[in-house]
Amino acid sequence: MYEVIAFYTFSLLTIALFGVVVISKNALYSMSALAGGMIFIAGFFFMLEAEFLGVVQIIVYTGAVMALYAFGMMFFDTTKEVRERVHAQKVIYTLAILVAVCVVFIVSGPIVGQKMQALYPSIEGVGNIQMVGLLLFTKYLVVFELAAIMLLVAMISGILLVSDRMNLDLTLKDEDDKEREMI
Amino acid sequence: MEKYLYITLFAPLVGSLIAAFFAAKPKELYTGILTSALVGISFLSSIVLLNYVDADTILHVKMMDWISVGNLSIPFGFVVDQVSIIMMVTVTFVSTIVHIYSIGYMEHDKSFNRFFSYLSAFVFSMLILVMSDNFIGLFIGWEGVGLCSWMLIGFWYHKQSASWAANEAFIMNRIADLGMLMGLFLIYWEIGSFQYDIVFANILNLNINTVTWIGSFLFIGAMGKSAQFPFHTWLADAMEGPTPVSALIHAATMVTAGVYLIIRASDIYFLIPDVGYVIASLGAFVAVFAASMALVNRDLKRIIAYSTLSQLGYMFVAAGLGAYWIALFHLMTHAFFKSLLFLGAGNVMHAMNDELDIKKMGGLYQSMRATAILMTIASIALAGIYPFAGFFSKDKILEVAFNHEAYLLWFALFIGAGMTAFYSFRLVMMVFFGEQVHKRLGFHPHEARPFVIYALTPLALLSIVAGFLEYSFHAFVIDLLRDYKFTLDHSVGWMLIVATTAIALSGIAFAVYKYKRGGFGAGVESLGIYKLLVNQYYIPQFYNNAILKPFAAISTFFWKQIDLKIVDATVDLIGKMFYNAGGKTRQIQSGNLSSMLRWMVAGIAVMLVLAIILRPMV
Amino acid sequence: MIGLAHYLVLSGILFSIGLFGVMKRKNLLMLFFSTEILLNAVNIGFVAVGRFYGDMSGQIFAFFIIAVAASEVAVGLGLIVLWYKRTGSIDLDSLQMMKG
Numbered sequence: 001m002y003e004v005i006a007f008y009t010f011s012l013l014t015i016a017l018f019g020v021v022v023i024s025k026n027a028l029y030s031m032s033a034l035a036g037g038m039i040f041i042a043g044f045f046f047m048l049e050a051e052f053l054g055v056v057q058i059i060v061y062t063g064a065v066m067a068l069y070a071f072g073m074m075f076f077d078t079t080k081e082v083r084e085r086v087h088a089q090k091v092i093y094t095l096a097i098l099v100a101v102c103v104v105f106i107v108s109g110p111i112v113g114q115k116m117q118a119l120y121p122s123i124e125g126v127g128n129i130q131m132v133g134l135l136l137f138t139k140y141l142v143v144f145e146l147a148a149i150m151l152l153v154a155m156i157s158g159i160l161l162v163s164d165r166m167n168l169d170l171t172l173k174d175e176d177d178k179e180r181e182m183i
Numbered sequence: 184m185e186k187y188l189y190i191t192l193f194a195p196l197v198g199s200l201i202a203a204f205f206a207a208k209p210k211e212l213y214t215g216i217l218t219s220a221l222v223g224i225s226f227l228s229s230i231v232l233l234n235y236v237d238a239d240t241i242l243h244v245k246m247m248d249w250i251s252v253g254n255l256s257i258p259f260g261f262v263v264d265q266v267s268i269i270m271m272v273t274v275t276f277v278s279t280i281v282h283i284y285s286i287g288y289m290e291h292d293k294s295f296n297r298f299f300s301y302l303s304a305f306v307f308s309m310l311i312l313v314m315s316d317n318f319i320g321l322f323i324g325w326e327g328v329g330l331c332s333w334m335l336i337g338f339w340y341h342k343q344s345a346s347w348a349a350n351e352a353f354i355m356n357r358i359a360d361l362g363m364l365m366g367l368f369l370i371y372w373e374i375g376s377f378q379y380d381i382v383f384a385n386i387l388n389l390n391i392n393t394v395t396w397i398g399s400f401l402f403i404g405a406m407g408k409s410a411q412f413p414f415h416t417w418l419a420d421a422m423e424g425p426t427p428v429s430a431l432i433h434a435a436t437m438v439t440a441g442v443y444l445i446i447r448a449s450d451i452y453f454l455i456p457d458v459g460y461v462i463a464s465l466g467a468f469v470a471v472f473a474a475s476m477a478l479v480n481r482d483l484k485r486i487i488a489y490s491t492l493s494q495l496g497y498m499f500v501a502a503g504l505g506a507y508w509i510a511l512f513h514l515m516t517h518a519f520f521k522s523l524l525f526l527g528a529g530n531v532m533h534a535m536n537d538e539l540d541i542k543k544m545g546g547l548y549q550s551m552r553a554t555a556i557l558m559t560i561a562s563i564a565l566a567g568i569y570p571f572a573g574f575f576s577k578d579k580i581l582e583v584a585f586n587h588e589a590y591l592l593w594f595a596l597f598i599g600a601g602m603t604a605f606y607s608f609r610l611v612m613m614v615f616f617g618e619q620v621h622k623r624l625g626f627h628p629h630e631a632r633p634f635v636i637y638a639l640t641p642l643a644l645l646s647i648v649a650g651f652l653e654y655s656f657h658a659f660v661i662d663l664l665r666d667y668k669f670t671l672d673h674s675v676g677w678m679l680i681v682a683t684t685a686i687a688l689s690g691i692a693f694a695v696y697k698y699k700r701g702g703f704g705a706g707v708e709s710l711g712i713y714k715l716l717v718n719q720y721y722i723p724q725f726y727n728n729a730i731l732k733p734f735a736a737i738s739t740f741f742w743k744q745i746d747l748k749i750v751d752a753t754v755d756l757i758g759k760m761f762y763n764a765g766g767k768t769r770q771i772q773s774g775n776l777s778s779m780l781r782w783m784v785a786g787i788a789v790m791l792v793l794a795i796i797l798r799p800m801v
Numbered sequence: 802m803i804g805l806a807h808y809l810v811l812s813g814i815l816f817s818i819g820l821f822g823v824m825k826r827k828n829l830l831m832l833f834f835s836t837e838i839l840l841n842a843v844n845i846g847f848v849a850v851g852r853f854y855g856d857m858s859g860q861i862f863a864f865f866i867i868a869v870a871a872s873e874v875a876v877g878l879g880l881i882v883l884w885y886k887r888t889g890s891i892d893l894d895s896l897q898m899m900k901g
Contacts, residue, residue, distance in 0.1 A: 158876055
């Protein structure tokens, strides 16, 4: 019973918050709403007995990603609204609703392959975090390592892209050199 | 011996290819000499083969596999037997002489080298035709000679009439070849092979109706190639080509291919005497029909062309009535004297600056003695006077007709013999004797060069003596071909000979008597029959009005209405549709990320809708 | 009770909201927000399926998706900042260099 109440509450809140994200004209509102939505999604993960993922969701998304966005926004003049000239709004609404209806129709239908075999069933008496660790360091070790490298690359590129050195246009370097020589 | 076979076959091809390299160059005398020499070598090696082949030994080689698909296996095989060796010797002999003659005849032509390339290519195709050991090889040669004939008739392609005549010949032959192809398909359908020996061994097992169809279809092909009625119009028009071509292709060799086909397929025609009788009747009809047109024509070469038609009719009578060896014999002797006649006519043409109207000649004997003698010999041989070659072969054909109790055919041929004698000597008289009209018109005829005359003498000799080869010829080919049994009484045979000779002599005498004194008056030209004959029985006009014009109208209709308005329009519509669609959809590529994302979502939506519509029903 | 279908429907709705945002917004930052929504919607689907079929793979997938999202944000934000420094705008319509 609690589960039902929790699901519907979380669902409504998430949809509402995400709706705010895509509709709001102010980037700060959007970002706050997104952060809230992420927390509620973590709530779904807890309901689905994926405690580790829920915690990761909160830490990574609401903590790290949102902080990153917040810092990123400091570069921009957020008070100055970006004037968005959106044309043919009807097309957008129609398409979005059509996709929603289709997806809902598809997933609410009976799932054909009922005899799905769990590839890595959760073991009795083993906690969720233990289980995730078990899989990550056995079956998905290589992927895990690759993801680590990817994050490293992303970090370096993120730092590099916003650094001052990037003001120097690589493609315009020759002209810059000339300017420097002239000075 | 295979070596000689390959030399015979490929020497002309080699000559043709070498000459072809110089086709676009100005005249090079050695191309003519080289091709003549190679064809001469071909002739010599076929003489060797002639000595080799006898009752027990025939040469049968398989050069290589050509088509082998499923059950169909067609090798490139050649056979040298009694029939094909006779054809080979005749063809290569006449070809050699025509090649040498052409060196003189084409002396001043700017496409000298090209001419020899074509001529040798023709010889090669003709040899393929006669030497092949299967119907497909024969058909390839058949088409090959048709192609060479087209190239040579239209040799002076810048002349409208020449290219028209070439196309006429080619198209007429294609129509008839359709019949031949049907015959070949029928043979393959029923027997499953194209090899002569297999086909002839199995033909007895077939239903007689099927054999009749096969025979009829093959004969349609033969009709086209040999210019029998109703396909005869192309032969007279083919005289637009250079005269050596007329001598070689349209007198001695290619047009006799139809007769050769009947002889080669004698095992088929032997089973269907009714078809044979139809062939003979058609032959007799053409013999008289063509001879009648030759009576009044004023064009030197056309007269000889009609005479060729008429003689082909004689051959078909013999072949149709089952006297295959006689048909082959007449084919051979005819090749000699008819090519001689044509080549002589070529000399006259040259002397008269390509003037062909015999009314403008006359009295050329003074200036062209040798040619006059040669052509007279050929004409006597054609008329069939003892001891010239035509006597032996033609008389035999008349005897066959009489022996077959086909008195109507015999009578037609008998009349034809009289006509032949008349028009031959009408030609000789009007060209070489009588009043010297040409002097009045300002021509200065001159005799051809000596080597040309010398080249013609072997033909003249053979026109005289070939008849005496009759018995050895008979003994030679009878190993392969069915003999023809004469049941006539000896005295009847003699009477026939006397009658035929009499009508031939009277035809000659009438012609000599009449044209010695200036020929017929102008009154004869106003006669209805004269007009009918001069206009070739109005058959060309009939073809023009009944076939060409409606066909042209239908073609125009299809071009204007169907092709332009439906086919082209459809194709254009498709093109325009894509072009317009491209123009419209080009706007998608605006480079704007937002609109691209919209298109992406639209794509997702379409796929989702499709996934729902096309989902498997549970 | 709440079944798999509930979660999947929710996932679908959130995904559609994300698509709507992607299409509608011209602010590049908003585009990134919408992308996050899309990724999270899919994550819910993965985890729900894994949970109802007793399979851990769903969670592992979601885990990697979070990793990918984090790197995407890092690189993407860097690029936006760069673009902003260049042009003084984060309007999508200013990105027209690919116009053919």
